Structures are given as C-alpha cells and as structure tokens.
Amino acid sequence: MxxxxxxxxxxxxxxxxxxxxxxxxxxxxxxxxxxxxxxxxxxxxxxxxxxxxxxxxxxxxxxxxxxxxxxxxxxxxxxxxxxxxxxxxxxxxxxxxxxxxxxxxxxxxxxxxxxxxxxxxxxxxxxxxxxxxxxxxxxxxxxxxxxxxxxxVLLSREETYGDISPVRLDNNGVTSFVSIMRGCNNMCTFCVVPFTRGRERSRDAHSIVREAAELFANGYREVTLLGQNVDSYYWNNDDGSETVTFAMLLERVALINPLLRVRFSTSHPKDITDEVLFTMMKYDNICNYIHLPVQSGSSRILQLMNRTYTREWYIKKVNRIRELIPDCGLSTDIITGFCSETEEDHQETLSLMEFARYDLAYMYFYSERPGTLAERRYQDDVPEDVKKRRLAEVVELYRGHSQASMEKEVGKIFNVLVEGTSKRSDEQLFGRNDQNKVIVFPRENFKKGDYVMVKVESCTSGTLIGKAMQ
Missing domain, CATH: 3.40.50.12160 (Methylthiotransferase, N-terminal domain)
Incomplete structure (x- = not known):
C-alpha cells in the first residue's frame, strides 16, 4: 500500500x-x-x-x-x-x-x-x-x-466477504492485501468512514489464514493484513468456543511459512498492544514496521478529533514500540489546520514530529467532509492559506527526518524481497526491507519473488541504493 x-x-x-x-x-x-x-x-x-x-x-x-x-x-x-x-x-x-x-x-x-x-x-x-x-x-x-x-447502499453489521476469493488485479504477483475486517467504531470527528463503511466487524479467522496460505501457494511472498483499525480485530466463532485476537491472527498467518512476509495496516494508537509487539518480536517474517497515525501533536486538537488519546499517551506508545523493537519503522498521518487549530497547537505537532522522527508520513491539510461529526459540531475556521502554510512547514520538517532516516541505513545489510524491475532501469530491481524502505540494486541473476541480501551503498530521500551480497 x-x-x-x-x-x-x-x-x-x-x-x-x-x-x-x-x-x-x-x-x-x-x-x-x-x-x-x-x-x-x-x-x-x-x-x-x-x-x-x-x-x-x-x-x-x-x-x-x-x-x-x-x-x-x-x-x-x-x-x-x-x-x-x-x-x-x-x-x-x-x-x-x-x-x-x-x-x-x-x-x-x-x-x-x-x-x-x-x-x-x-x-x-x-x-x-x-x-x-x-x-x-x-x-x-x-x-x-x-x-x-x-x-x-445499505450498510451491514455482518458482511465481510470472507467467503469470496478476490481476483488479484495487480501485475505484481509477489505482494497482496488480505482484508481482515470492515467498518470502524472509532468516531473520529474528521472522518466519514463510520458513516460510509458502517460498524466494525471482524472476518472469520480461518478464512483469512486460508486466503493467505493460498496466496503463498500461488507464488506470493508478502501479505498485508488490512483493516480500518487492525488492532481491534476480534473474532468469535458461532458457538463461542474459539476467540481470536489480532495478535493471535498475526501469529497464525506468520506460521503459514517462514518465507511469507507479513505486514499490517492501519493501527490505532489506542489499540496496539504489547501482545502484538511481542508477536512481532517472536517471528522474523512479521515485518518491523507500524503505521501509527497521530493526526495532531496537540492534546486539545486530539480531543476535538475524538482520537481518545493525548500527546503524552502517544509518546509513551512510541517509546514502548522502540523499547521492544528498536529498529521498527514508524509512519504516520498528520492533518494541519483542523478546526480552531492555533499556532501553539501547530508548534506542538512540529515538536512531536521532532520526537518521533517518522520514516514515512502522509500529510494533509484539513478538508471538511459533509456528514462528519466535525461538520456538525465545529466551525472550519482556519483559513486555507494558513492550513497550507502549516502543511508546508510539516512537510519541510518531515523531509529532513526522512533524509536522515535513509542516510542512517547506508552501510547496513538488509534482506530484501524483490517486487519487480525499477521504473528507472530494466537493469535494476527493487524491493523493500523489513522497515518498508525501498531498496534498488543491480538485477544480476535475481528475479521477482527472491529474497536477496543487499548492502546499502547510498540513498536518496526516498530510496536506498545498494548491491547484492555475493
């Protein structure tokens, strides 16, 4: 993704x-x-x-x-x-x-x-x-x-499409998504998802494992477990004799085969648990990468967004992730110019970014969506030019962090799953490491789907450049 x-x-x-x-x-x-x-x-x-x-x-x-x-x-x-x-x-x-x-x-x-x-x-x-x-x-x-x-357009409390085998419409043949749940119960005030996708419901765990196993049998070597909030996955079978949490599901998918890489997205900061982190530590094929949207660094704005955590709580969660998984890649979502955001709120977002130093960030200025709780409750009162200026400052800070994040990998060796040919040259292949960073290296005799140990020799702000170890 x-x-x-x-x-x-x-x-x-x-x-x-x-x-x-x-x-x-x-x-x-x-x-x-x-x-x-x-x-x-x-x-x-x-x-x-x-x-x-x-x-x-x-x-x-x-x-x-x-x-x-x-x-x-x-x-x-x-x-x-x-x-x-x-x-x-x-x-x-x-x-x-x-x-x-x-x-x-x-x-x-x-x-x-x-x-x-x-x-x-x-x-x-x-x-x-x-x-x-x-x-x-x-x-x-x-x-x-x-x-x-x-x-x-009727919404359902039961539909998960768990019995339907998706037709893989991509050309990759190496990586794929597996949907584990639908809908969302988190009523973030800026978000339309609860109204357009309905309430949260988890898919049958056995069907998820079966789909992932079929993908591996068909040559795929990476799956991303997908949901609006994967950490709140919770499935009970009909007779109540079996309960599966997200950490348990993550383990079941990892056990399909050590050659099957497992990723997941998206994690809500309030729900990702030590149990999930310990499971990531236990299995080498669960990638050390977490998408942990913060949205704002201001506790006041987070409360208006109904994110159900504070700035301090989020910082503790990041510290816990890095305590248990020191090399974990971390990405986020950030919204600038949410309703009533002040310069002080904005500066708190910048300072939290300085703390977290994200490897990857998705950055937006606030766009009021019809039907959301924010539209009903708050005034969209931050001028667009201010939103864009704050976004530009967030982007500039992130780019510096991203460059530093890439530079620290130079000289290191990573296990790279080859996903295909580089867009810039047929003589180069590309793949990603555990932390979701793209690495480009000479083709030689390697092919899509191979795992290759690659030593990073240089980088750009978005790509690591290396050479396969002989």
Whole structure:
C-alpha cells in the first residue's frame, strides 16, 4: 500500500485502472473497466468486485472504450478526490453516448452521500452500489440494463466477504492485501468512514489464514493484513468456543511459512498492544514496521478529533514500540489546520514530529467532509492559506527526518524481497526491507519473488541504493 516517495496529500490516491493479467485463462463474454480511488481497502474491494463479476462472465480490461461496464470505486476522504471522480464520470458519459448498452456505475464511499445527484440531477451513472452491497451487483446490473436506475447502499453489521476469493488485479504477483475486517467504531470527528463503511466487524479467522496460505501457494511472498483499525480485530466463532485476537491472527498467518512476509495496516494508537509487539518480536517474517497515525501533536486538537488519546499517551506508545523493537519503522498521518487549530497547537505537532522522527508520513491539510461529526459540531475556521502554510512547514520538517532516516541505513545489510524491475532501469530491481524502505540494486541473476541480501551503498530521500551480497 505504501511506497517510499514523500507523501504530501490534499487529496486521496488517484484512480488506478486494473490489468487483467492475473485473471487466468478463463474466457469472458463481457468486459468491465474499474478505477479505484483512496485507501488500500478500496483497492481490495475492487478485487472482490472482480470476483463477483467474473462469476457473471465479466473479465477486466484496461481500455474503457471496449468495456460494457465501467465502475469507479470511490473515496470520500478528500474533497479533491470527489472532484476527480466527477470529472471522470463526465468523460465516461461521452464514451457511453457512443457505445450502446454500456453501463456506468459508482461503488464505495461516495455512493450513499451523493447517489441522488449522480443518478437524477446530473445523470452521470446507471447504478450506485455501497461497500456492503457488492453481492447484489449482478441483479443491479440487470436492473440497470433494463433502463432503471439501480441503487443499493445499505450498510451491514455482518458482511465481510470472507467467503469470496478476490481476483488479484495487480501485475505484481509477489505482494497482496488480505482484508481482515470492515467498518470502524472509532468516531473520529474528521472522518466519514463510520458513516460510509458502517460498524466494525471482524472476518472469520480461518478464512483469512486460508486466503493467505493460498496466496503463498500461488507464488506470493508478502501479505498485508488490512483493516480500518487492525488492532481491534476480534473474532468469535458461532458457538463461542474459539476467540481470536489480532495478535493471535498475526501469529497464525506468520506460521503459514517462514518465507511469507507479513505486514499490517492501519493501527490505532489506542489499540496496539504489547501482545502484538511481542508477536512481532517472536517471528522474523512479521515485518518491523507500524503505521501509527497521530493526526495532531496537540492534546486539545486530539480531543476535538475524538482520537481518545493525548500527546503524552502517544509518546509513551512510541517509546514502548522502540523499547521492544528498536529498529521498527514508524509512519504516520498528520492533518494541519483542523478546526480552531492555533499556532501553539501547530508548534506542538512540529515538536512531536521532532520526537518521533517518522520514516514515512502522509500529510494533509484539513478538508471538511459533509456528514462528519466535525461538520456538525465545529466551525472550519482556519483559513486555507494558513492550513497550507502549516502543511508546508510539516512537510519541510518531515523531509529532513526522512533524509536522515535513509542516510542512517547506508552501510547496513538488509534482506530484501524483490517486487519487480525499477521504473528507472530494466537493469535494476527493487524491493523493500523489513522497515518498508525501498531498496534498488543491480538485477544480476535475481528475479521477482527472491529474497536477496543487499548492502546499502547510498540513498536518496526516498530510496536506498545498494548491491547484492555475493
């Protein structure tokens, strides 16, 4: 999910069309085109959708013009992401006018909030499907094909799609996501997720382990256990005879094979436990990397955000992680300019960054989202130019920390999982170390999926450059 370029966002991840390369030899009678926006959960959802559509005779294509069904899997986290989706829908409307029978649909987090506008006012789509309603896609497509507008945005307290094997729509073949839970119970005031994805529910632990084992058998060598808040994973079987916590699940996946690397995201600071940290210490194939969003360094702002921890509590958690796992990579999310944020609050964020010295950071200025608790309770009163100036200061400080983080690795030797060919040269391969840092090194006779011991010889702000040990 994460790469090691500097992450500076006032929008969500841009749309990505999937390739049909990994869908096997099955012959499809119809084609679908899908673009995904936002978090890794959305991209994983698109793979679930591909599996459901595959059973209906649809195969994926990268060419929207040849598709009979175009889908946009949307994100509501940032305003600009919604603007991008609207722009794309306008473009697809033109394609549809020249292609009889083509259907256009919106999936995911934007579905509930703006379904009326998309269907009736702007007439940009034929179907709108929420994140818990993907099983109804075949019926909705049939309904839309008859000329009706089709909508299902109902949220579920049970749906986890645990019995559906996602179609791996990427070209990597080495790393993959495995969704372990859906929804969120943390009512952070700036966040729309509880309203767009519903309440938290954990997936059957056995189905998770089975999916990860199948991925390993099919050549994958790394899985990322995925959830809005993975540390709160908690599953009971139907008769109550078995309970699985996140630490227990992490161990079960690690035991599949020592050659299967295990990562996880995202961790809420209030929920990550010593039990999880001890499990990470116990197994070499659980990567020493934690994404621990802080959002703000000010306890006052954290309280307004309903993050349920203070600045001091967060610092203690970071200290505990580094006490138990000294070489643990640490990344975060930071929002500047949240409601009523003062210069003093901002300086507290900068000072916390100086303490944590993150290896990777996702940095945003606050964008009020309709339907959130913050919209109802607080005034978005920090001017945009102030938000952007504070963001620039956060980014500048982070870049210095990132550069120092990379420089301290020069001269060290890391076990690197090869993920593919470097974008800059076919003669170079790239992979990541335990701490999620990208390392580039000469191809020689190595191939994708290999583990290679690499000595780091130099670095840029986002990449380690090394040479394989002979």
């Amino acid at each position: 994460l790469d090691l370029d500097t992450k500076v966002h006032d929008e969500s991840r841009q749309g990505e069309a999937f390739s049909p390369a990994t869908t096997g030899t099955q012959t499809y009678t119809k084609k679908f085109y899908i673009e995904s926006y936002g978090c890794a959960m959305n991209f994983n959802d698109s793979e679930i959708v591909a599996s459901i559509l595959g059973a209906e005779g649809y195969g994926p294509t990268r060419n929207a013009e040849e598709a009979s069904l175009i889908l946009l899997n949307t994100c509501s986290i940032r305003e600009k992401a919604e603007q991008t989706v609207r722009k794309r829908l306008t473009e697809f409307k033109k394609i549809k006018q020249q292609t009889p029978g083509m259907l256009v649909g919106v999936l995911g987090c934007m579905a509930e909030r703006i379904k009326g506008k998309l269907l009736e006012e702007e007439k940009l789509v034929d179907l709108v499907v929420g994140p818990d309603a993907y099983r109804s896609l075949p019926a909705l497509i049939a309904e839309a094909g008859s000329g009706q507008k089709s909508v299902n």
